[in-house]
Amino acid sequence: MVDIEQPKKKAAGVPAVLSSFKFGLREMGPARTGKVFAKMNQDGGFDCPSCAWPDPDHKRKHAAEFCENGAKAVAWEATRKRVPRSFFAENSIDDLFRISEYELGKLGRITEPLLLRAGADHYEPVGWDEAFDVVARHLRALDSPDDAVFYTSGRTSNEAAFLYQLLVRAYGTNNLPDCSNMCHESSGTALTRVIGSGKGAVTLEMLEEAELIVVVGQNPGTNAPRMLSHLEVAKKHGADIVSVNPLPEPGLMNFKNPQRPSGWVGKGTALADQHLQIRIGGDQALFLAVGHLLLEAEAAAPGTVLDKEFLERHTSGYELYAKHNAELDWPAVELATGLSRAEIEQFTQRFLKSKATVICWAMGLTQHREAVATITEIVNVLLLQGNIGKPGAGPCPVRGHSNVQGDRSMGIWEKMPESFLERLDNEFAFTAPREHGVDATATVQRLREGSVRVFFAMGGNFAMATPDTAVVHQGLRACDLTVQVSTKLNRSHTVTGREALILPTLGRTDHDHTAAGPQSVTVEDSQGAVHLSTGNLVPPAPDLLSEVQIVCALAQRLVPDVGEIPWSDFAKDYSLIRQRIGRTCDGYENFEDRLRANEGGFLLAHAARDHREFKTSDAKAQFSVNDLTWLPTEPGRLLLQTMRSHDQFNTTIYGLEDRYRGVHGTRDVVFVNPADLDELGLRDGQLVDIVSEFAGVERRAPGFRLVSYPTARGCVAAYYPETNVLMSADDVAKESNTPVAKGLTVRLEPAAS
Structure with missing residues (x-):
C-alpha cells in the first residue's frame, strides 16, 4: 500500500539497527546473520560490497563496522534463496522481462551457467x-x-x-x-588536471581534523552512512559543517549514532550548522562567489586570508584567476544558486574562520554538464587558503561503489x-x-x-x-x-x-x-x-x-x-x-609484501596529499578560469535531479521504502516544492507524466505521483533507474563525457486517466 508521510529530521538510531537486522534475518536467518555481520569490514573478514567509504584503523574499528544499507547489500548477496532450474524452464525471456527489478532481485542466487x-x-x-x-x-x-x-x-x-x-x-x-564513467569521471577529469591525481586528497583522520567540512551534492545518510560517524567526530572536535543540496537530508540534520548509547536514547548530534538549499546547477556559481569574497577579504586585510606562501610556491594561474574573478555578476549568482547574497556571505565567513577545510562531494556535482568546471572551482577555493596537503584539509570526492x-x-x-x-x-x-x-x-x-x-x-x-x-x-x-x-x-x-x-x-x-x-x-x-x-x-x-x-x-x-600470461596459475x-x-x-609497488606486513591494509601514496607535490603539466596545483554558467528555465519548466531512495544501492532495489523522505510502498514519485505545485496548477498526490526536453527531443516517464516536498524552488527530484528513460546519451558533461542526470529540463503533465 502506498503511504506518504512527513520526511524525517533525524537519521540512523534504533530504526536503522532494526531495519538492518530485519532485512538480514529475513534473507539469511539468525545464525547466518550473526556470522556475516560479525565479519563485515573487519580485519580478516570481507569488505562490504556496497559503498566505498573507508574503514577506520583497527584501533578505532567498531565491532559493528557497517551501516543499514551495507547490511542490506550483504544480506541481499548472502541470502539463502536460490533460483532453481525450474524457474527458467517455466518462465520465458518475455516473462522474465515483465518481472520488476525489485522482484528479480528477491529471487535469490544463481547457481549454474x-x-x-x-x-x-x-x-x-x-x-x-x-x-x-x-x-x-x-x-x-x-x-x-x-x-x-x-x-x-x-x-x-x-x-x-x-x-x-x-x-x-x-x-x-x-x-x-x-x-565510473557514469558517476565520478568528472571528479577524476578535473582533479587530474589541477592537482595531478584523480583521487581525493583526504584520509579519515584528516576529515576528523578539519575545522570546516562542506558536503556538496551528497546525501551521506543514505549513500555513505558510515561517513556520518566521522562527521560526528569532527563535530565534537569543533568543526563547522555545511550542507549544500537542493533537498534537506536528515542525516546532515541530526545523526543518532547507533554505535553510541546517545544514538539509542539521546537526542543525537546536530551536524550541519548551515544548509544552503541550492538550485540545481548552481554550485559553480556558488564557489565562484566564495572565491570572489575571499579575494575581496584579502584585499581589505592583506596577508590575513590567503596563504601567499603556498600560492607562490605550489600553484600556477593565480593572477589570471584573481583578475577574472575580481568582478562578479551578483544578480546572476543569486539566480543561478537560488540563494541570497547574505547566505553566501555567511557561508564564506566560515572559510575565513577556518584554518583547515575539507570539501566533500558526490554525484550531485559530477553528473552536470558543467561538472568539471564546478569541481575545479571547488579546488580554486581550496587552493586560495592552502587547503591541500595539510592536516584537516583537501578535496574529498566520495565514491559510491565498493x-x-x-x-x-x-x-x-x-x-x-x-x-x-x-x-x-x-x-x-x-x-x-x-x-x-x-x-x-x-x-x-x-x-x-x-x-x-x-x-x-x-x-x-x-x-x-x-x-x-x-x-x-x-x-x-x-x-x-x-x-x-x-x-x-x-x-x-x-x-x-x-x-x-x-x-x-x-x-x-x-x-x-x-x-x-x-x-x-x-x-x-x-x-x-x-x-x-x-x-x-x-x-x-x-x-x-x-x-x-x-x-x-x-x-x-x-x-x-x-x-606470456600464466592464466592457469593465476x-x-x-x-x-x-x-x-x-x-x-x-602506487601498488611490492603489493603482496605490503599486504603481508600490514594485516589491516595500507594507504596508497598521494603526492599532493602527502608532500604537496603536483603531477600536473607544470608541476604546480593549477588555478582554473571558468565563466559563470547556470541553467535558466522557461515558465512551466523545472529542473530534475535523479537520486536514490533509502532502500536501494545504485540499480539494486532492496525494498519500496524511502523512510527518511516519508515514502512507503512505491518508487514512482516526483518530489516538488509546494509553491511550484500551486504555480503549475497541480496538487499533491496527483499522477503526472514527467517529460524531459533535450535538443528538440522529448522523453516521457509516465504515471508518477506528485509529492509535496521542501526541495528548492524550480527543482524536482525522482528516483533512478526509473527516470533514466528521461536522459539522453548525447547530453553529457563537458570533458568527462558523464551522462547528465542532474539538471534535466522537464515539465509535468497530468497523466491520462
Missing part, C-alpha cells in the same frame, strides 16, 4: 566448458575486437579487474567502459596512459592496443547505431544504469551475444542479444577455495586505502567460480598464445596476480 540459444525463448542450464566455448566462438568470429565491449562494475576486486583488463587488451581492444576506484587503478579505463600500457607490454610480453576504446556513453551511442556485436558485463546492470533506456535495450537485443557475470538476476539478464549467457560467480561473502588453498582478494576504498577481503560463507553451489577463475578460464580459450593463486599488479600499477 545459463544459456539462451539463438532462436530459443528460455534460458537453459549448461556446463562451464560449453559456456566459455560460446563466448570464445563469438569473440573469435568478430571482424574486429573493437566490435566487442567489456563493461565492469565497481564491485569487482582488484585481482579480477586487473586480469579482466589484461584479457581484454590481450584480445585486442581498449573497449573497457565502467560504472571498488570503483580500485578498478581504475587496475587499468579498467578505455584510455589508460602510455606508461601503464608499456609496463603491461613488458610484464606479459605482448603489445597492448593503443587506440582509445569506448566509455559508457559511447557504448550507448554505439548500441544505438547497432555496431556492438558482443557485450560482456563483469557485474552491474548496464541495461538500467545508463541513459536512453529504450535505446540501450534495443541495442543490446541487436547484439549477437550478451554475457552477464552476476550473483543475482537483474534487468540486464532479461534484455539479451540473439544469444545470451549468465555466468554465476562467487560474491564477497563467499569462501573462495582453489587448488592452492583459501584465497582472498583486495579492494581500494574512496580515500586510497587498500585491504584484503575474505569471504566466510559456504558458496551457494559447489561449482561456482570466482570472477578471477571466470576470466582465466575464458582467457585460456580466447587468447591462449598471446604473450586462477589457483591470487597472490601471483598481486605480484604482477605490484610491477604494473602505480
Whole structure:
C-alpha cells in the first residue's frame, strides 16, 4: 500500500539497527546473520560490497563496522534463496522481462551457467566448458575486437579487474567502459588536471581534523552512512559543517549514532550548522562567489586570508584567476544558486574562520554538464587558503561503489596512459592496443547505431544504469551475444542479444577455495586505502567460480598464445596476480609484501596529499578560469535531479521504502516544492507524466505521483533507474563525457486517466 508521510529530521538510531537486522534475518536467518555481520569490514573478514567509504584503523574499528544499507547489500548477496532450474524452464525471456527489478532481485542466487540459444525463448542450464566455448566462438568470429565491449562494475576486486583488463587488451581492444564513467569521471577529469591525481586528497583522520567540512551534492545518510560517524567526530572536535543540496537530508540534520548509547536514547548530534538549499546547477556559481569574497577579504586585510606562501610556491594561474574573478555578476549568482547574497556571505565567513577545510562531494556535482568546471572551482577555493596537503584539509570526492576506484587503478579505463600500457607490454610480453576504446556513453551511442556485436558485463546492470533506456535495450537485443557475470538476476539478464549467457560467480561473502588453498582478494576504498577481503560463507553451489577463475578460464580459450600470461596459475593463486599488479600499477609497488606486513591494509601514496607535490603539466596545483554558467528555465519548466531512495544501492532495489523522505510502498514519485505545485496548477498526490526536453527531443516517464516536498524552488527530484528513460546519451558533461542526470529540463503533465 502506498503511504506518504512527513520526511524525517533525524537519521540512523534504533530504526536503522532494526531495519538492518530485519532485512538480514529475513534473507539469511539468525545464525547466518550473526556470522556475516560479525565479519563485515573487519580485519580478516570481507569488505562490504556496497559503498566505498573507508574503514577506520583497527584501533578505532567498531565491532559493528557497517551501516543499514551495507547490511542490506550483504544480506541481499548472502541470502539463502536460490533460483532453481525450474524457474527458467517455466518462465520465458518475455516473462522474465515483465518481472520488476525489485522482484528479480528477491529471487535469490544463481547457481549454474545459463544459456539462451539463438532462436530459443528460455534460458537453459549448461556446463562451464560449453559456456566459455560460446563466448570464445563469438569473440573469435568478430571482424574486429573493437566490435566487442567489456563493461565492469565497481564491485569487482582488484585481482579480477586487473586480469579482466589484461584479457581484454590481450584480445585486442581498449573497449573497457565502467560504472565510473557514469558517476565520478568528472571528479577524476578535473582533479587530474589541477592537482595531478584523480583521487581525493583526504584520509579519515584528516576529515576528523578539519575545522570546516562542506558536503556538496551528497546525501551521506543514505549513500555513505558510515561517513556520518566521522562527521560526528569532527563535530565534537569543533568543526563547522555545511550542507549544500537542493533537498534537506536528515542525516546532515541530526545523526543518532547507533554505535553510541546517545544514538539509542539521546537526542543525537546536530551536524550541519548551515544548509544552503541550492538550485540545481548552481554550485559553480556558488564557489565562484566564495572565491570572489575571499579575494575581496584579502584585499581589505592583506596577508590575513590567503596563504601567499603556498600560492607562490605550489600553484600556477593565480593572477589570471584573481583578475577574472575580481568582478562578479551578483544578480546572476543569486539566480543561478537560488540563494541570497547574505547566505553566501555567511557561508564564506566560515572559510575565513577556518584554518583547515575539507570539501566533500558526490554525484550531485559530477553528473552536470558543467561538472568539471564546478569541481575545479571547488579546488580554486581550496587552493586560495592552502587547503591541500595539510592536516584537516583537501578535496574529498566520495565514491559510491565498493571498488570503483580500485578498478581504475587496475587499468579498467578505455584510455589508460602510455606508461601503464608499456609496463603491461613488458610484464606479459605482448603489445597492448593503443587506440582509445569506448566509455559508457559511447557504448550507448554505439548500441544505438547497432555496431556492438558482443557485450560482456563483469557485474552491474548496464541495461538500467545508463541513459536512453529504450535505446540501450534495443541495442543490446541487436547484439549477437550478451554475457552477464552476476550473483543475482537483474534487468540486464532479461534484455539479451540473439544469444545470451549468465555466468554465476562467487560474491564477497563467499569462501573462495582453489587448488592452492583459501584465497582472498583486495579492494581500494574512496580515500586510497587498500585491504584484503575474505569471504566466510559456504558458496551457494559447489561449482561456482570466482570472477578471477571466470576470466582465466575464458582467457585460456580466447587468447591462449598471446604473450606470456600464466592464466592457469593465476586462477589457483591470487597472490601471483598481486605480484604482477605490484610491477604494473602505480602506487601498488611490492603489493603482496605490503599486504603481508600490514594485516589491516595500507594507504596508497598521494603526492599532493602527502608532500604537496603536483603531477600536473607544470608541476604546480593549477588555478582554473571558468565563466559563470547556470541553467535558466522557461515558465512551466523545472529542473530534475535523479537520486536514490533509502532502500536501494545504485540499480539494486532492496525494498519500496524511502523512510527518511516519508515514502512507503512505491518508487514512482516526483518530489516538488509546494509553491511550484500551486504555480503549475497541480496538487499533491496527483499522477503526472514527467517529460524531459533535450535538443528538440522529448522523453516521457509516465504515471508518477506528485509529492509535496521542501526541495528548492524550480527543482524536482525522482528516483533512478526509473527516470533514466528521461536522459539522453548525447547530453553529457563537458570533458568527462558523464551522462547528465542532474539538471534535466522537464515539465509535468497530468497523466491520462
